[in-house]
Amino acid sequence: MATTTATITLASADMLTDVLSFSTTSTLTTAGTSTGLSQTSGLSRKTTSAASAAAIQSVTLFRADDALNSGANKVYLKNLSTTAAQFFTVTIDQEEIGRLYAGDWMFMPWSATAGTKRIFTVTIAATWAAGDTWEFDGITLTAADSTVANIAAQIDALNYPNWITTYVATEATIIFTERYSSSASYTAVVTADGTLNTSGNGTANVSSSSVGAKSEADISIRPSVHTDMTIEHILFNE
Amino acid sequence: MATTTAAISLSSDLMSSNLSVSTDTTLMKAGTENDSLDQARMGYNKIPTGTSFDLLDATTAGVDKAAKVLIANESEDETYYVTIVIDAKTIGRLYGGPDGSGDWMFIPWNQDDATHDLEVTATTGTNNISWIVFHEGETLPTQGD
Numbered sequence: 001m002a003t004t005t006a007t008i009t010l011a012s013a014d015m016l017t018d019v020l021s022f023s024t025t026s027t028l029t030t031a032g033t034s035t036g037l038s039q040t041s042g043l044s045r046k047t048t049s050a051a052s053a054a055a056i057q058s059v060t061l062f063r064a065d066d067a068l069n070s071g072a073n074k075v076y077l078k079n080l081s082t083t084a085a086q087f088f089t090v091t092i093d094q095e096e097i098g099r100l101y102a103g104d105w106m107f108m109p110w111s112a113t114a115g116t117k118r119i120f121t122v123t124i125a126a127t128w129a130a131g132d133t134w135e136f137d138g139i140t141l142t143a144a145d146s147t148v149a150n151i152a153a154q155i156d157a158l159n160y161p162n163w164i165t166t167y168v169a170t171e172a173t174i175i176f177t178e179r180y181s182s183s184a185s186y187t188a189v190v191t192a193d194g195t196l197n198t199s200g201n202g203t204a205n206v207s208s209s210s211v212g213a214k215s216e217a218d219i220s221i222r223p224s225v226h227t228d229m230t231i232e233h234i235l236f237n238e
Numbered sequence: 239m240a241t242t243t244a245a246i247s248l249s250s251d252l253m254s255s256n257l258s259v260s261t262d263t264t265l266m267k268a269g270t271e272n273d274s275l276d277q278a279r280m281g282y283n284k285i286p287t288g289t290s291f292d293l294l295d296a297t298t299a300g301v302d303k304a305a306k307v308l309i310a311n312e313s314e315d316e317t318y319y320v321t322i323v324i325d326a327k328t329i330g331r332l333y334g335g336p337d338g339s340g341d342w343m344f345i346p347w348n349q350d351d352a353t354h355d356l357e358v359t360a361t362t363g364t365n366n367i368s369w370i371v372f373h374e375g376e377t378l379p380t381q382g383d
Binding site for chain 2: 034
């Protein structure tokens with residue numbers, strides 16, 4: 001079992017009449033257990049920049065979908081800037097936690113309250129022919145034969161940038177699930193059936209679907225200046 | 239000028255190569271490099287279950303400042319935890335742990351409006367927490383009736 005520890009030491013010789021000295025060490029474990037956390041993003045850096053102050057954008061560092069909802073996840077951030085006035089505003093969802101000024105670091109727990117991913121099912125039906133195509137999410141399927149189950153299997157085997165698929169062998173349906181919770185709450189289900197070109201009367205209709213909901217806990221940063229600023233970050237998660 | 243430093247050391251063997259990160263910062267007032275945070279409050283509380291408590295009340299004097307907050311869960315039971323909330327947004331859970339190995343957090347805290355209180359809610363049992371806030375700009379409330 002992996003062992004991860006985090007130690008903080010606070011020290012001040014002159015803030016109070018007496019010396020302030022505080023130190024504690026935490027062993028990072030999964031929620032409510034003595035089992036060590038087993039996943040991490042590793043130590044990473046992100047440099048932000050924009051063309052002008054008006055063009056500054058926030059950057060999402062961690063998506064709640066990537067960690068366990070209500071898990072004992074931990075996040076470390078450090079502002080590597082050396083200009084005292086430069087800071088990153090750290091937010092969770094839309095709520096500001098605080099400003100991380102030059103040289104400052106933070107370490108916090110993260111519940112990673114995820115949203116709900118949109119799901120829809122496509123049913124391959126009617127008469128298809130080899131060479132028919134179906135396009136969705138920028139990916140094009142070209143049918144190898146006319147068997148609907150085989151076409152469904154082909155669709156499942158493709159890699160979609162924004163969706164993952166679930167397929168049961170010999171069936172003619174494929175379930176699509178969003179990779180990430182919707183960036184905003186959609187009030188409508190997926191309605192696009194993809195673009196179908198068939199020489200027969202083949203169909204690839206959405207036969208069922210469900211709405212999603214946005215994540216409640218993505219962690220974002222917003223730099224205070226448009227010139228280069230760099231943040232260092234680590235996620236420990238379950 | 240008071241000088242307070244906060245150092246962190248992270249160590250892990252969960253990757254092929256050991257992870258070891260150590261850094262420290264001197265707690266300064268917002269946007270300064272020669273003017274340290276010079277005020278602090280600290281406490282130790284027993285938090286019973288079932289109620290959300292304001293551990294730290296936001297004040298307008300703390301708007302856009304560089305306050306820092308340390309909270310450590312000193313409960314010995316690893317199933318005990320406190321949920322940390324800022325302005326109704328859940329941040330995360332600090333679990334207890336045997337022999338003082340419980341979770342801690344150290345964050346900047348921008349009290350950007352009056353509702354930006356830092357709240358704690360205990361779960362499983364009464365949690366023991368220690369805390370320190372380093373801040374600037376705050377004045378004591380005027381005596382009430």
